Amino acid sequence: AQRVTQPEKLLSVFKGAPVELKCNYSYSGSPELFWYVQYSRQRLQLLLRHISRESIKGFTADLNKGETSFHLKKPFAQEEDSAMYYCALLTRLDSNYQLIWGAGTKLIIKP
Amino acid sequence: GAGVSQSPSNKVTEKGKDVELRCDPISGHTALYWYRQSLGQGLEFLIYFQGNSAPDKSGLPSDRFSAERTGGSVSTLTIQRTQQEDSAVYLCASSLAGTGLNYGYTFGSGTRLTVV
Numbered sequence: 001a002q003r004v005t006q007p008e009k010l011l012s013v014f015k016g017a018p019v020e021l022k023c024n025y026s027y028s029g030s031p032e033l034f035w036y037v038q039y040s041r042q043r044l045q046l047l048l049r050h051i052s053r054e055s056i057k058g059f060t061a062d063l064n065k066g067e068t069s070f071h072l073k074k075p076f077a078q079e080e081d082s083a084m085y086y087c088a089l090l091t092r093l094d095s096n097y098q099l100i101w102g103a104g105t106k107l108i109i110k111p
Numbered sequence: 112g113a114g115v116s117q118s119p120s121n122k123v124t125e126k127g128k129d130v131e132l133r134c135d136p137i138s139g140h141t142a143l144y145w146y147r148q149s150l151g152q153g154l155e156f157l158i159y160f161q162g163n164s165a166p167d168k169s170g171l172p173s174d175r176f177s178a179e180r181t182g183g184s185v186s187t188l189t190i191q192r193t194q195q196e197d198s199a200v201y202l203c204a205s206s207l208a209g210t211g212l213n214y215g216y217t218f219g220s221g222t223r224l225t226v227v
Contacts, residue, residue, distance in 0.1 A: 034215050044154075044202065044218040051213060086154065090213070096161065097142070097208065099216060103153040 002027050004089045006102035013077050014110045021072040021105050023061075023087030032090040033070040034099065035061055039083045047072075047085070057081070082109045113137075117203050117219035124193055124226055132188040132222045136205030143186050144216065145178055146202040154202070160186060161208060193226045200224070 003026040013019055025031055035047040048056045050063045050070060061072045070087060087102040116135040124130050136143050145157040156170035160180040171177070175193075180186040190197055200223050204216035 032213060036215075043220045044204075046215045046217075049213065049215060088215075096159075096164075096167065098144075098156075098159060098167075101154045101156075 002089065002091050002100050004087050004100050004102040006085075006087055006105050008105045009103065010106045010108070012108040012110060015079055016076050019072075019074045019077045019081065019107065019109075021085050021087075021107065023070045023072065023102055025068050025070065025087075025089045027068075027089055027091065029092065031063065031065070031068075031070075033061070033063060034088045034090070035059070035070075035072050036086040036088060037083050038086070039080075044086070077109045079109045079111060082107055115203055115205050115217050115219035117201075117222050119222055120220065121223045122225070124224070126195060126226055127192055129189065129191045130193055130224065132190075132201050132203075132224070134186045134188070134203030134205075134219060136184065136186070136203070137217055138184075139207070140205035140217070141183065141208045142206045143180055144204045144206075145186070145188050146204065147199045148202055148221070149199045157188070157201075190224075193224075195226045198224055198226045 005024045007022050033050045036044050037047040038044045048054050059074045061070050063070050084104050084106050086104045088099040091100050118133045141162045143160040147155040158178045159167040175191045178188045200221040202221045203219045206216045
């Protein structure tokens, strides 16, 4: 079954502390994964894609096929990182391509 | 347009009334998706349009919900006989098709529906 699991509904850390938002997936094909972020009163937007191996706003995510994980990390959290974060998996069935979404993790950065 | 446009941004309606929500996707994006986001909750998939293919309606919660996409562009989500549990933010997203999805979805700012 295709599935994305974000085990933490809420994560609260102090400013300057490291952050790790967990994402695990289940997929029989070659996974392509994304992290999306939704800041307060803003639209849901793409944060990063694993295929581009990019670092955005200090966040990185490494695909670990052995552990079927795509955890989002940042070494030093900032208050402006407080937001809702969603992990998503690109799935393909015939010509039907869709993103499967995790339930989301609300990140709160305490001052 | 430059982004995905949704209207109205806010809608308050009386229980039992019908509502129509509109989504104008990015030009050239052949795939269009509707999601529902309840307060503090994740994304609930509703319906997916891809080009001229039959839409994937598997996420529609009841037969009161329907959606259409005219001319492969603008989409309208209709909720008939609204109920209070329909209150949520309705999000629309569009994307390139197939491997273009490597670039992900682009979301609109949503329509906040309140049923009173």
